[in-house]
Amino acid sequence: MYIELENTNTSTVEMRSHMPPPKRQRVSNQPVPKDTAATMKARLTIENFHDGETVHQRCIIIKGFYCTTVPWYDFVTISSSDGTIKTFPPQTWPLDASRFKAIAFLSPGKNILTITRSSTDTENPAPTTLPLNYIPLLQTPALHLAIMVAKDSPLLIDCPPSKYGRLSTAHSSLDAAVAKMRMAAYMWQAFTAEDLRMKGLGRRSFRLEDEFAADTTSQSFMTIDDSAPRMRSTAKVHVIRSSKTVAELRDADVAQQNAAAGNRDKLFDYFLDALASHGAPFEESSRPVVAGMLLDSHFSTKHNMILGHAALGCHNPEGVSLGMMGSHLAYSFPRFVEEVTECLRDTRVPGRTVGNDNGECDSFWEACCVGQGAFLHEVGHAFGAPHTTGIMARGYSRHWARNFLTTTARAAHTREPEVYVDGDHTQNDARWDLRDALSFRMLPNFWMPGDKKIKDAEARTSAPTVSLVNPETDDVGIEIHCVAGIAAIEFNGEAEEEPSLAEPYKKVFFGRKELENRFDPEEELKLHVLGMNGKSKTVKDLWRVFASSEYVRIPGSDVVLRKRSVVTKDLEESDEGEDKFWSWATLLTKKTPNGKVLRASSIDVRTGCILDGAYVKFPDGTKVNCGPRISRWAGGDNLHEFGGHAAEDVRWPKGEEIVKIQVAREDSILYGMRIHFENGKAGGALSGNEDDPYQTREETLTLEVQGDERIVGFYGRSWWGHHFDGLVEFGIITAPKGVELPDQVYKMKELQNTDGGQSAEDLRGDQDEDNDGYEEETQTENEEMCE
Secondary structure, eight states: OEEEEEESSSSSSOOOOBOOOOOOOOOSSSOOOOHHHHHSSSOEEEEETTTTEEEEEEEEEEEEEESSSSOEEEEEEEEEESSSSSSEEEEEEBBBBEEEEEEEEEOSSSEEEEEOOOOOOOOHHHHHEEEEEOOOTTTEEEEEEEEEOOTTOOOOOOOOOOGGGTTTTTBBHHHHHHHHHHHHHHHHHHHHHHHHHHHOOOSOOOOOOOOEEOOOOOOGGSSSSSSSOEEEEEOOEOOOOOOOOOHHHHHHGGTTTTOSSSTTHHHHHHHHHHHHHTTTTTOGGGOOEEEEEEETOOEETTTEEESOOEEEEEEEEOOEEEEEEESSGGSSSSSGGHHHHHHSOOOOOTTTTTOOOOOOOSSSHHHHHHHHHHHHHHHHTTTTTSSSSSSSGHHHHGGGGGTTTTTTTOTTTTOOOOEEEEEEEESOOOOOOOHHHHHHTTGGGGGOOOOOHHHHHHHHHBBOEEEEEEESSSEEEEEEEEEEEEEEETTTTOOSSSSSSSSSSEEEEEEEEHHHHSTTTSOOOEEEEETSOEEEEEESSSSSHHHHHOEEETTTSOOOEEEEEEEEEHHHHOOOOOOEEEEEEESSEETTTSSSSEEEOOOEEESSSSSEEEEETTTSSSSEEEEEEEEEGTTTBBBBOOTTTTTTEEEETTTTTTEEEEEOOOOOSEEEEEETTTTSSSEEOOOOOTTTTTTOOOOEEEEEEOEEEEEEEEEEEEESSSSGOOOEEEEEEEETTTOOOGGGGGGGGGGGGGGGTTTHHHHHOOOOOOOOOHHHHHHHHHHHHEE
């Protein structure tokens, strides 16, 4: 194996990686020997901070434990000051089996947190101080918070009678909604910083837009005789007015949970319109990322449905990125930090007057987990995260509370008993997937001092590549490469020691002999590669790479052509399905009847909602389809024509060669293609989205020529009769540089677009398959809107 380290002098992905501290020893319930107990005197250990640490988030999670002779079950109190005056009201948190988790709010500058156990027994330790420095990163773009209200809104949210308290509007007024959204956003911020720290990416999180205003993060600020100043820098929550009425927002035809609705995504458009009408800071030119709540959501007992609600998120790097959620579960959110533990342990039943979202809200605390977690899920989409694992796969519904508590409440929905959260030893699916965390790290919203700016867009979007090198030699092997750096390599689910997040590599080579010595060639060898940009590459069976037909031998010649391609993620995982594809190939030169060789004059890249295909055009007016040659529905009589509203006919400069081709892909389809020439000219769209022609949203892979070869043809596969006949594979055919192609190459059917590998019955159009339903799916994908 050889490796190529990151070049620290380049401007590609070279960000600071932070490794988490060594895992602390698990708290034991066994008594500590008397001599040990005497010397330790119930010493407090802070697990996730060190004295004098600099942090960049106002809200943090502190985790700690006492080493005690018997487990403690009482409380700790955290007081905050700057060394002179109190900066935040004291907060008390449960101590379970000598372990605690606490949320603390910091003030810019010096913070001295004093942690005291609330007990009178003789073993009670002296208070512990934790000095921290809070420096807000005002130069980074913030996450904006917004609540949209109808133009005739009553300014109330759903709230069950048992939550009213002394005042009927305590949890249902607009003021309550603002406080609840502010507190939820701070919990998201603290959770994200702690989760990314645990992953080795540093204590990084998004900044919240601040304003100097009446703070609501502590209940003490609500009292008349408060000794602490209420006005301070706190997260701003914008209240924006929609042009729609309550009736329009609660129309069942736009309710996302109404399967019969005709415009289930329309509320998303309404929210974007309201943001645009509101003006700053939501102008498209500012590229804002917004967490938006619809205030006028309402559970209709008549329809047995939540109206005025849609859980949707969309990342738009050229405009407004929005993650939105209804207010129907906000009644269960904490208004102040003092209510966090209560809300996450409240086992009362909400009742039938409020909606039970996804059937998982059988108690108040479960409703809080579903509401805050689902909202963060949509914010994840706004930051560009797809559906992966953890937060982006509904892991929050059961485990969100575990990020803030040491003991959870009994779950009414799953019947799961109370769970003691013992550090990293307890299962927690309410985490960011590492791929998402790495992709966040590439965004300016998550920048930290010491990070280098990412100037190369390719480094942000390019997935790792796996290539066969040194073929037909004793040194044959596979080379793994990633522009952003390789974060991890796994064989059969077991991670290699190198590379790592702390020490990423640019390239890694594994020789076949080395792999055969380590793994059984008779069994599948699955390879998974993770890039430092969160993009990944999976090869289901690495042995097939060595046995694949990557080489084309030309009869009667010593010239050998080489093939390599980009396929969809689904085909990368498994290429053994029963789907029928049209297989095609074409050379970039053709031989005329008089023996003259013509080189292609242009390549017409047909990008639309997906990558429809391409035409290779020649000077004599002929063209070859890179995709189906004939239409499946015309009985073989009609030639297939490509669409593509973002199509570009890329002229081939005289005397230049193609040096690389970028291909954008998704799970089941390729989305776009961009061709690069030696002289720096490039053409073709990686996305049909007019706001994102260079495809910064999806994953891109690059087919690049090596120094001793040139591109002489293309090949691939396309859907046929499905998914608008879009491409699922696109590849290049290369020949040795300086070597002319022999005449017999122009007669080889495997280098032509003929019958697509289809049967005679299929070519006659004898089968009738349903193509309905895909248009809507494609439109949703094109808009990058996810639930």
